[in-house]
Amino acid sequence: xxxxxxxxxxxxxxxxxxxxxxxxxxxxxxxxxxxxxxxxxxxxxxxxxxxxxxxxxxxxxxxxxxxxxxxxxxxxxxxxxxxxxxxxxxxxxxxxxxxxxxxxxxxxxxxxxxxxxxxxxxxxxxxxxxxxxxxxxxxxxxxxxxxxxxxxxxxxxxxxxxxxxxxxxxxxxxxxxxxxxxxxxxxxxxxxxxxxxxxxxxxxxxxxxxxxxxxxxxxxxxxxxxxxxxxxxxxxxxxxxxxxxxxxxxxxxxxxxxxxxxxxxxxxxxxxxxxxxxxxxxxxxxxxx
Amino acid sequence: xxxxxxxxxxxxxxxxxxxxxxxxxxxxxxxxxxxxxxxxxxxxxxxxxxxxxxxxxxxxxxxxxxxxxxxxxxxxxxxxxxxxxxxxxxxxxxxxxxxxxxxxxxxxxxxxxxxxxxxxxxxxxxxxxxxxxxxxxxxxxxxxxxxxxxxxxxxxxxxxxxxxxxxxxxxxxxxxxxxxxxxxxxxxxxxxxxxxxxxxxxxxxxxxxxxxxxxxxxxxxxxxxxxxxxxxxxxxxxxxxxxxxxxxxxxxxxxxxxxxxxxxxx
Numbered sequence: 001x002x003x004x005x006x007x008x009x010x011x012x013x014x015x016x017x018x019x020x021x022x023x024x025x026x027x028x029x030x031x032x033x034x035x036x037x038x039x040x041x042x043x044x045x046x047x048x049x050x051x052x053x054x055x056x057x058x059x060x061x062x063x064x065x066x067x068x069x070x071x072x073x074x075x076x077x078x079x080x081x082x083x084x085x086x087x088x089x090x091x092x093x094x095x096x097x098x099x100x101x102x103x104x105x106x107x108x109x110x111x112x113x114x115x116x117x118x119x120x121x122x123x124x125x126x127x128x129x130x131x132x133x134x135x136x137x138x139x140x141x142x143x144x145x146x147x148x149x150x151x152x153x154x155x156x157x158x159x160x161x162x163x164x165x166x167x168x169x170x171x172x173x174x175x176x177x178x179x180x181x182x183x184x185x186x187x188x189x190x191x192x193x194x195x196x197x198x199x200x201x202x203x204x205x206x207x208x209x210x211x212x213x214x215x216x217x218x219x220x221x222x223x224x225x226x227x228x229x230x231x232x233x234x235x236x237x238x239x240x241x242x243x244x245x246x247x248x249x250x251x252x253x254x255x256x257x258x259x260x261x262x263x264x265x266x267x268x269x270x271x272x273x274x275x276x277x278x279x280x281x282x283x284x285x286x287x288x289x
Numbered sequence: 290x291x292x293x294x295x296x297x298x299x300x301x302x303x304x305x306x307x308x309x310x311x312x313x314x315x316x317x318x319x320x321x322x323x324x325x326x327x328x329x330x331x332x333x334x335x336x337x338x339x340x341x342x343x344x345x346x347x348x349x350x351x352x353x354x355x356x357x358x359x360x361x362x363x364x365x366x367x368x369x370x371x372x373x374x375x376x377x378x379x380x381x382x383x384x385x386x387x388x389x390x391x392x393x394x395x396x397x398x399x400x401x402x403x404x405x406x407x408x409x410x411x412x413x414x415x416x417x418x419x420x421x422x423x424x425x426x427x428x429x430x431x432x433x434x435x436x437x438x439x440x441x442x443x444x445x446x447x448x449x450x451x452x453x454x455x456x457x458x459x460x461x462x463x464x465x466x467x468x469x470x471x472x473x474x475x476x477x478x479x480x481x482x483x484x485x486x487x488x489x490x491x492x493x494x495x496x497x498x499x500x501x502x503x504x505x506x507x508x509x510x511x512x513x514x515x516x517x518x519x520x521x522x523x524x525x526x527x528x529x530x531x532x533x534x535x536x537x538x539x540x541x542x543x544x545x546x547x548x549x550x551x552x553x554x555x
Contacts, residue, residue, distance in 0.1 A: 075457055092463075099461040103454040109476045119462040122472070170462065 021048035022206055023072070023097075023174050028081035030067050041067040043231035044081075049174065052204045056217035058263065059227030060271040062278075065210045066102070068232070069178040072208070073099045085174065098172030102179040106151040106162045112138060113147040115162050119170035137165040140199060157181075157188040161195065168199070175207040181216065190248040193219050197246050214267065215251055218242075218259045226263060229270040230277070236266050338522040349523035350530060359512070366497065366508040369425050373432025373493045378486060381437045385444025385485070386474070395445060402445075406438040410496050414503060428500045428508065435496030439488035447481025448474065487543045494536055 028045045031038050041064035049055045059065050070076035072083050074093040083090040085097065093099075106115050113134050120130035138147055141161040151159050160180055167175065181189040193216060200207060200220075211217050217224050218240055226236045240259055242250060250256050308316075323343065329335065330342045338345075353359050388395040388402075413434060417427040451474065459473045475482070501510025509532060516525040 073461055075460060093461050095463065097461075099458075101454050101457065103452075105454045105458050107455065107458075107473075107476070109479065118472075122459075122462045122464045122468055 020050055022051045022086050023049040023208065024082075024084040024087075025068075025072060026082045026084070028068070028071055028079055028083070030064070030071060030076070030079040040231035042071070042079075043233050045227075045232060045234055046081075047225050047234060047237075049206055049208055051173075051206055054200060054207045054209065054220055054222045056221035056224045057208065057210045057227060058212065058214065058217045058224055058267065059232060060229050060267060060274040061212060062230050062274050063227040063270065064230070064232030065212070065227065066178055069099075069176060069210050073097055073176055075099075095170075096173040098167040098170050098175050100163055100167050100175065100177040100180045102182050104156075104159060104183070106159050106166075108151050111148050111150050112143060112154070112162050115151070116165045116169050118166055123170070134165075134169055137169040138162075140168065140202070141165040142195065157184050157192055160184065160192065164196075164199075168203070168205075173206060175205050177207065177209045179211050179213075180209075182212075189213070189216065190219075190251070194248045196220055197244075201245050214260050214263050218256060218263065219246065219248065219251060224259075224263060226266045227270070229274040235270070238263060238266075338520065341523045341526065345523040346526045346530070349521075350527035353524060353527050353531070362508055362512050365425065366501065366510065369428045369497050369501075369508065370432055370490075370493055372429045373497060374436055374486075374490060376429070377433035377436030377493060378440050378489060380433075381440025381485065381489065382444055382482070384437075385441040386448060386470075388441070388445040389448025395449075399445065402438060402442055406442060410435045410492075411499050411503075414500055417500070418504065423504055423506075425507075428497050428505065431500040432493040432497035435492035436489035439492060440482075440485040443481045443485025443488070444478065447478035447485075450481070451477045483543060483546060487540060490539055490543060491536070494539075498532070 025045065025047050028042055029040065030042045031040050033039075045064075045068060047055070047057070057065060057068065067076065071079050072090075074083075074090055074097070077091070085094055090097070107118065110118065113131065116138050117130045117134035120133060125133070135144075135147065138144055141164055143158060143161055143165065146154065146158070151162065154162070160183075164180065181192050184192065196207075197220060199205065207220075209217070209220060221240050224238045224240060225234055226238065227233065228235045238259065242253075242255060242259070326340065327343060330340045341349075384402075388399050410431060414427065414431060417430040417434075421427040421430050455473055455477055456469070459469050464472065498508075498510040498513075501508040502514040505511045509528060513525055513528045513532075516522075516528060
């Protein structure tokens, strides 16, 4: 992967596209019909991810992050633009893309091992082989010993690790995560971030992480894409030149602080726009009543 | 923990009996009913045998249970209910999935289920006799009609309440329709489905037995009404007790089935 110098790039500038990109998102526009008219959720968003790269997409609430997640994952259609995996156009869920959802998504009626084996079962892998592989990924996320437990017996952080192992077990070329730690407390989140770093190191897993958490984005990413508030556009791309292997201890370093401050200065404007917008909408709703 | 538990027990059981207050009350009401029953039976206030003594009921119970023809009737009823549950349950499941899976279908048809559901099914019995004859066929039909409604409504409701993210997970792993139904929809709806089957079993019992008491020549319902018509009250009560036990047993069995994964969790 060619080292790109640390710089700020405007959304209109030529895309920062690695030549060998495995995932290319090109000029996506997605609009929704709402009772108040047409809402443009994402507006000409382009980005690409090189093999082994970890890209974070950060933006305020309501910037269309989750829409982007669903478009790339193939769960949402009716958009303009293209999503390509290794040059091949994606229509519908693609086997090369593995999704980890924001919500609690383990199957409560399956134990940990059966949850993790689920995608392999769907793919028709023989029983012995899929349990072998599932066991490997349960171990990878550090849940060995819990194979026979049910999600209800686990903590929120453990359940999210089960989801992670389940998606990794399908061995996707690209891991797509939508705020996977949003429902967890800050400490668990940092520790799980460590787990993600460690796994990514081990698997050389190409990852696209969608988040609203700056610390998380900087801690994990090689590159951070900052999005604007509605309509969601790419505002900047920030190269994170922090040494790897990393751990959560990096959050106390000076360089880390500088990245966080820089991204926050970009994000701040957007987040406050979002806040104002929401307040005026609430006011408006109040008047309607 | 165990210490406080013991303290609470001894505090609420002044006689030193190791009973929780709930258990004590449960036993108390049974004892009260038995005592009143025997008192009324012995008093002779009511016409002979309307309230037979417990000894007479016990004797009748023993006689019934040791009579081979009883098992023929029991088998008939069990067979009718089983077939009714299969027919009513499966059609209820299918209709429930259809209604729960499509907003359009549910808006079009679900209202009918709500109108027909609470309607006493016995009014269909004459029609069922014409369609399926006086034999077990019409009893099966009555049981199946009764069972259909609670199963269909529970399945439709349960299907709508499935956590949407689980469906997205299935889609993201490219599960086909059959896999979605068997590996996500059905297991995700296990609680409402089991609950529907449970309610369905209750009303299937009612439907079948009621039909048997109306017009038939076999089955437990027939035995009950026969005992009544020859005024063999002890035997009638004995049959009612047997029915009671069977209903409780079947209900517990289904409840166990539904609670399997919860038991494993605790």
